[in-house]
Amino acid sequence: MSAGKHGLGGIRQIARLARSVLGARLARWGLSPPPRPINVTFSVTTRCQSRCRTCLIWKHPPRPELSIAEIEGLLGSIGWTYFFNISGGEPYLRDDLPDIVGAACRILDPAVIHIPTNALMPRRIGELTQRCLEQMSRCGSGATLTVKPSFDGVGSLHDEIRGVPGNFEKLCETMDVLLGLAKLSTSLQVGLGTVVSTLNIDRLQEIIDYAASRWNVSTYINEIAEERSEFHNTGTGITPSGPDYRGVMEIFKSSVRSELRGMGLLSRLTTAMRIVYYDLAPRIVSEGSQAIPCYAGLLNVHINSDGDIWPCAVLGYEGSMGTVGRDGSFGEIWRSLQARDRRRSIRRGECACPLANQAYSNILMSPLSLARALMIAVLGR
Numbered sequence: 001m002s003a004g005k006h007g008l009g010g011i012r013q014i015a016r017l018a019r020s021v022l023g024a025r026l027a028r029w030g031l032s033p034p035p036r037p038i039n040v041t042f043s044v045t046t047r048c049q050s051r052c053r054t055c056l057i058w059k060h061p062p063r064p065e066l067s068i069a070e071i072e073g074l075l076g077s078i079g080w081t082y083f084f085n086i087s088g089g090e091p092y093l094r095d096d097l098p099d100i101v102g103a104a105c106r107i108l109d110p111a112v113i114h115i116p117t118n119a120l121m122p123r124r125i126g127e128l129t130q131r132c133l134e135q136m137s138r139c140g141s142g143a144t145l146t147v148k149p150s151f152d153g154v155g156s157l158h159d160e161i162r163g164v165p166g167n168f169e170k171l172c173e174t175m176d177v178l179l180g181l182a183k184l185s186t187s188l189q190v191g192l193g194t195v196v197s198t199l200n201i202d203r204l205q206e207i208i209d210y211a212a213s214r215w216n217v218s219t220y221i222n223e224i225a226e227e228r229s230e231f232h233n234t235g236t237g238i239t240p241s242g243p244d245y246r247g248v249m250e251i252f253k254s255s256v257r258s259e260l261r262g263m264g265l266l267s268r269l270t271t272a273m274r275i276v277y278y279d280l281a282p283r284i285v286s287e288g289s290q291a292i293p294c295y296a297g298l299l300n301v302h303i304n305s306d307g308d309i310w311p312c313a314v315l316g317y318e319g320s321m322g323t324v325g326r327d328g329s330f331g332e333i334w335r336s337l338q339a340r341d342r343r344r345s346i347r348r349g350e351c352a353c354p355l356a357n358q359a360y361s362n363i364l365m366s367p368l369s370l371a372r373a374l375m376i377a378v379l380g381r
Contacts, residue, residue, distance in 0.1 A: 010142075013111045017082055021364065024298040028347060034334055038082040039300040039357055040108070041313065042071075043230075044100060045089040046305050050118045051163025054152075054197050054238050055231040057089060064306040068099050070325070074307065075107040077330035084110040085357065087313075089305070090118050097128050102135035105143060112144050116193060119149035120164065122173035126181060133185050141187075146218070148191040149174050153200050154210045161199050175215055182218075189218035196248060197225035197238040204248045208255055221274065222252055223356045224281060229316035230304075242286025249278040260380045272376035273363050280369070281354035290352045292366040297321070297343045299361040301334070309333050311342050314353040 016036075023035030047062045048055075066074065084104045091097055092115075101113060113136075117125055129147055136143060149171055152161045158168040178190045192211055196204065204222075211220050224245055225238040240248075253275055260268055283291045297311030297319075307324030310316055319342055322333035333339060345351070363369040 013082060016080055020082075020299060024295050024365065027298055028293075028295065028343070030340075034298055034339070034343075036078065036080050037299055037301045039085065039361055040078060040081040040083070040303065041085040041087050041301070041357065042100075042303045043087045043089060043305050044091050044094050044097070047093050048089040048118065049093070049120055049164070050090065050167070053161055053163060053199060054195055054225045054233065054236075056233045056236070057231055060232055062089075063304065065094070066305065066307055066324075068096055068103065070307070071100060072103050072107065074303070074324050074330050075103055077324075077332075078108060081108050081110050083112045083114065083357075084108055085114045087116060090120070091115050092117050092121055092125050092128055098131035098135045101132040101145070102139060105136050105139045105141035109141070110143050112146060114146045114148065116148045116150065117174070118162065118167070119171040119174035120167060122170055122177050125174050126177035129178065129181055129188070133181070133187055136187060143187070144189055145187055146189045146191055147178055148193045148219075148221075149178070151192045151194055151207065151211060152197075153203060154206055157200060157203060161197070172214075179215065179217075190215075191217050191219035191221065194220075194222040195225050196222050196240060196245065198240055199225075199238065201240050201244055201248055204251055208251060212255070220255075221356065224285065224354050226314060226353060226355070228314045228353075229318055230302075230313045239285070242282050245285050246282035249282055253278045257380075260376075265377065268377040268380075269373060272373040273360055275376055276363055276369050276373045277356060277359045280359060280363075281356075284352055284354045288352055290349050292362050292369055294346050294349075294352075294358065295361050295365050296346050296355075296358050297339065299365070300358050303330075309339075311346060312353075312355055312358050314355050314358075315342070315351060319351075 017038055020035040020038045023032055026032040027034045045065055046057055048058045051058055104110060104113060132145060151171060152158050155168050159165050182188045182190050194207055227234045227236060227239060256271055256275055260271055280291045300312055302310040302313045309321045310319050321339040321342055322336055324330055327333055363373060
């Protein structure tokens with residue numbers, strides 16, 4: 001795709017983003033219909049070969065999965081999104097993962113497509129990622145594909161938390177494969193993600209140092225381990241306390257600040273928003289309340305493998321707005337009375353969580369938080 005098309009595509013994405021942001025502010029107070037969500041997370045499967053101590057989804061029978069034809073109809077009812085996050089279970093267990101990416105490119109025209117992975121299948125992950133890139137190229141997409149293997153500890157600690165002997169070795173193989181592909185494609189960015197839990201919180205510096213010395217990744221992010229119905233892990237005690245989490249966030253903030261130098265403006269702003277999130281998350285955990293207003297179910301939506309529509313992954317099954325097919329199309333469910341009731345509950349502050357994907361949208365809608373992110377991006381501190 002030519003530079004001119006990329007430029008026009010960028011302008012179009014910003015215009016759509018602005019419309020959704022304005023629409024969300026009005027819809028939050030019932031002054032307009034809900035906008036198109038800027039962040040769509042689709043759990044394409046609940047199957048997973050990991051046996052993680054922080055997620056017990058593997059202990060439960062897999063839920064039904066939408067076919068490609070059903071997925072295309074679902075995406076057509078959404079129409080557009082900025083960020084399309086393919087989640088699981090383990091997304092790479094679906095043979096048709098490249099077809100899902102292709103459908104997303106054609107129908108949603110996202111700026112970013114994101115896929116996390118447990119990194120247990122290095123060769124398959126490499127082959128399917130290559131096919132995803134080919135699908136993107138075929139439909140002329142200007143999107144960036146980011147693939148983020150999970151990295152919860154160095155060596156045996158990773159295997160212990162993830163519940164599979166040899167997982168750390170597979171992670172290293174997967175990273176080699178993905179970083180090799182990234183050298184051949186400007187559309188692919190490779191990241192790492194650490195779930196911070198009571199199982200690894202005292203080893204975070206070691207984990208960060210290893211990631212920096214072993215892999216040169218585009219992004220390295222962390223998210224606090226949460227107990228939520230999606231993971232069937234309520235009552236496991238995996239979530240660190242607010243003070244403990246605040247301490248490790250200072251480590252991540254220091255690491256992220258050092259990356260600001262030499263970045264372009266857009267990358268600096270993205271990184272600055274991460275720094276703001278690292279301050280907000282411990283507050284939410286400590287106080288048990290929304291630190292800033294939440295726009296789940298307006299700017300963000302989570303779709304389960306069977307077509308169940310949630311405001312976010314944390315509310316999960318208990319927060320269902322309806323199921324595609326049984327209760328109508330995505331658009332009908334998105335504008336339904338049940339969806340309106342879920343949004344009112346969120347607006348009243350009846351839930352609070354440090355979910356990272358949701359927090360970034362909330363920062364975008366919070367004048368003070370966004371101003372702080374802009375200041376960090378411009379000043380570099």
